[in-house]
Amino acid sequence: MLTERQLLILQVIIDDFIQSAQPVGSRTISKKDNVSYSSATIRNEMADLEELGFLEKTHSSSGRVPSEKGYRFYVDHLMSPFNLSGQEKTFVKQAFNHQMVEFEQVVQQSARVLSELTNYTSIILGPEVYETKLKQLQIIPLSQISAVAILVTDTGHVEHRSFTIPVEIKPADLEKMVNILNERLNGVPIIYLHHKLNTEIAELLKKHTSEFEKAYQYLRAALFDEQPAKLYVGGKTNILMQPEFRDIDKVRTLYSMIEEETEIAHLLRHNSTDIKVSIGTENEVNAMKDLSIITGSYSIGDTQLGTIALLGPTRMEYSKVISLLSLLSDRMTETFHSWYQKGSTGE
Amino acid sequence: MLTERQLLILQVIIDDFIQSAQPVGSRTISKKDNVSYSSATIRNEMADLEELGFLEKTHSSSGRVPSEKGYRFYVDHLMSPFNLSGQEKTFVKQAFNHQMVEFEQVVQQSARVLSELTNYTSIILGPEVYETKLKQLQIIPLSQISAVAILVTDTGHVEHRSFTIPVEIKPADLEKMVNILNERLNGVPIIYLHHKLNTEIAELLKKHTSEFEKAYQYLRAALFDEQPAKLYVGGKTNILMQPEFRDIDKVRTLYSMIEEETEIAHLLRHNSTDIKVSIGTENEVNAMKDLSIITGSYSIGDTQLGTIALLGPTRMEYSKVISLLSLLSDRMTETFHSWYQKGSTGE
DNA sequence: TTTAGCACTCGCAATTAAAGAGTGCTAACA
DNA sequence: TGTTAGCACTCTTTAATTGCGAGTGCTAAA
Secondary structure, eight states: OOOHHHHHHHHHHHHHHHHHOSOBOHHHHHTSTTOOSOHHHHHHHHHHHHHTTSEEESSTTSOEEEOHHHHHHIIIIIOOOOOOOHHHHHHHHHHHHSOOOOHHHHHHHHHHHHHHHHSSEEEEEOOOGGGSBEEEEEEEEOSSSEEEEEEEETTSOEEEEEEEOOTTSOHHHHHHHHHHHHHHHTTOBHHHHHHHIIIIIHHHHHTSOHHHHHHHHHHHHHHHSOOOOOEEEEOTTGGGGSGGGOOHHHHHHHHHHHHHOHHHHHHHOOOOSSOEEEEGGGGOOGGGTTEEEEEEEEEETTEEEEEEEEEEESSOOHHHHHHHHHHHHHHHHHHHHIIIIIOOOOO | OOOHHHHHHHHHHHHHHHHHOSOBOHHHHHTSTTOOSOHHHHHHHHHHHHHTTSEEESSTTSOEEEOHHHHHHIIIIIOOOOOOOHHHHHHHHHHHHSOOOOHHHHHHHHHHHHHHHHSSEEEEEOOOGGGSBEEEEEEEEOSSSEEEEEEEETTSOEEEEEEEOOTTSOHHHHHHHHHHHHHHHTTOBHHHHHHHIIIIIHHHHHTSOHHHHHHHHHHHHHHHSOOOOOEEEEOTTGGGGSGGGOOHHHHHHHHHHHHHOHHHHHHHOOOOSSOEEEEGGGGOOGGGTTEEEEEEEEEETTEEEEEEEEEEESSOOHHHHHHHHHHHHHHHHHHHHIIIIIOOOOO
8 A cells, every 4th residue: 555665754754753752854754864865755755644644743834743553554564673682681681590489579570671671661460360270278277266268379379368267167177178178179270169169069068067158158258259460560660751751640540540450450461472562542441542552471381371561652662662572471481381390490 | 935926827837838838928827817917927927937947938039838847846846636527537437347357458458548538648568577476387389399388477477489399308308397397486486487497496407317408498598588578558649649749750759769669668667656757858868858757557466567657748737647647557456456366356 | 016018029921032843835857 | 757946834942021919028107
């Protein structure tokens, strides 16, 4: 549809704007090394590109700015692949050289790396617990009337809840029950836990006294209330350095959204292993209309654990961010893999 | 030192400024109901108060603004006690009526209440784990080569760490060791754990094979690396509504500080049970020079668990904040107390 | 001792003017 | 016919000017 020349010009304009954050004029473009047309020619092409919806003007006589459509086209067809600098590669490497033994550590390091190398805000969605399998259930009494229930998954994730023990239940009974549960539930995907608990196990427990019934209810409440997936945010202040965030009100709406968690979690979660780019209003949330989100994922084996994302202005260094995100996503997956599958853990 | 009239005027000025955030002029004051002097008289007194260092001018011909010394004097001598409105009391009550079974829940609710009722940012410092006692240690193997260690304290706090099992250690040995440790360490304050481990227990373990020695090292590393106290922040965006935070740069320095955690944790931690007010530069950190911090504490029995604080501009509703903070601090302490001491838990 | 009155100081908002960046269009050119 | 030089025009940005109002400090009178 577009001519070679138009493609070139569009690309150069967007590249320049991503760098400068300033509307770019025809003369600026004509001076670039890889462009050999006069400013007048560029002007004509720009007018056409604007008519086609790829560019916009901020006011009637000023340089052009990429439109959302322009960015979309850029990301899909124009963007030149980004080569991470040696420095950047080393930075990532070092972060993962750290002796890391814990899930949270890895996630936090990754979030940090992402935000430091990009100057955008990184958000990592913790694992959807429901996709992992139960390893062990523990009830540890704290006093006569309270106990803490601990649930460990095969990925080493630990969930815990304190609860009060109803007086009619004897500690010994509780223990017996936990034993039964452990026996029957080991290895069951958390996602089926609830179901299995309600059918098989409920049957089994009914054979025992009514006290079991009561205790079981407590346990269920303590363990299976919905646990929202955890959000790890890095470099929240980075975005304040972007010129598009000079406006306090914008900052506030964005931060409120991040603080509130559920909406953004919903926005980020995605199930493909590809990297996905959502530009501006493509996010379908008003607060995001000037922002882009790039999401990737990390996994253990075939189980996809969570989402890793970068949040920045629509004027984003897409190419760099995409390279970096896919690098980090791989590194995370590798690390987790080495822990739970092979055995050659970094020690 | 100051005359009655000066006290009155100073108080009224500060009260007004806390409300309006605008420099207050002599006429504004003379119009107040409880002030019966003409603007000229007020002007003279203001000039004196300025000379004494309690007030400042933003420029040569504008109303006065309280100085840091002014606020300090206000907090110490002038402030009138604040009566929480019925609405506010209900709000707090409702928040604590929720059936709460977990430490984190209580803390998060409290942080939320504080920030919502004040429109400032609340920060709660999690318990210093080292002040609580060990309840139980658990090692749960995940695979041939990895396991997760879980440490439960008597306050229901759960710490966990994944680690890799060195090949030379057999699962059975590990279990035996955990048993020994549990037997010997139950009820030991976490703060002594390290010491006790190094002396008594080390002795005990040395009697067994060298493999114990090795395993013990791993365990220690996994469990007793320093765990920074957790920070719960509520209403981070509230502060953006304060007129003194129109300036993005200020916002950035503050947020960076909160994000970085250690410095602010150090700033907040305090050991008295009183409420402490730190105004502006009294905080001895440059980023805090226009901010005040009010801190209180919460505890279980005699063990002080953590710090609860509010962060706002020096132009803060000190009186309200102090009432609220002490209310919340009591409520938290009560709640925890009811869990672990008496037995009349809210169920 | 208090207060009325008045000249004076600043900051702020609105107005105007000039400069500069960039466009669109026309006409000339290869 | 596609490209480019030239020029008038548009619109933003910045600085300078002005007037207004809030507030002060001082003086003199009550």
